[in-house]
Amino acid sequence: MLEFDWDNSVGYWICTTSHTLRRALSTRLAEEKMTLRQWEVLAWLSRKGELSQTQLAECLGIEPHTLTGVVTRMERDGWLKRVPCPTDRRRFSVHPTPRAETVWARAAEWCHEVRQQALIGFSDAEIRSFKGMCERIQQNLGPEATAGADSDCLTAEIVIEPQPEESVPAVS
Secondary structure (H helix, E strand, O other): OOOOOHHHOHHHHHHHHHHHHHHHHHHHHHHOOOOHHHHHHHHHHHHHOOEEHHHHHHHHOOOHHHHHHHHHHHHHOOOEEEEEOOOOOOOEEEEEOHHHHHHHHHHHHHHHHHHHHHOOOOOHHHHHHHHHHHHHHHHHHOHHHHOOHHHHHHOOOOOOOOOOHHHOOOOO
16 A cells, blocks of 8 residues: 555645645636636736747646647637747747737636635635745745746635735635
8 A cells, every 4th residue: 555644744735725726716717618728828928928838838837739739729719829939930929919818807807716715714814824834835945846836836826915804704
């Protein structure tokens, strides 16, 4: 039998929580005909601005050829435009279109809904403490361990912005 001390595994706690957040967001996005991967592409463009397909694949933690299909579908649907690099015809940068801006505005609302649900019952102090703990874990593990962590964490999008105490429903 494969044994491990799962009850005390910080990595397990973080991964299962991330998985739960991803599933909740994915479910909400699916209601609106958007995939989690499409959301991730728009999220990275929102966060970093225009990126090459190679840079975007690196941010997402996937192979460039895997991203090509996603970008092709998003371009077909009018959400993205690929622009050739003037100095390297093999390289393209990915730009959101005005239609993507509209889609992203709605997706941001869905993310806020998931965030609000995830943070039910947490005080501002608990939220700040949680954010601080995550930052300390990243610092403790050092830059070599966190070099690609940003891409893995973006998908949950649960940006820790404390809500006013009175607006956070209590857990029943």
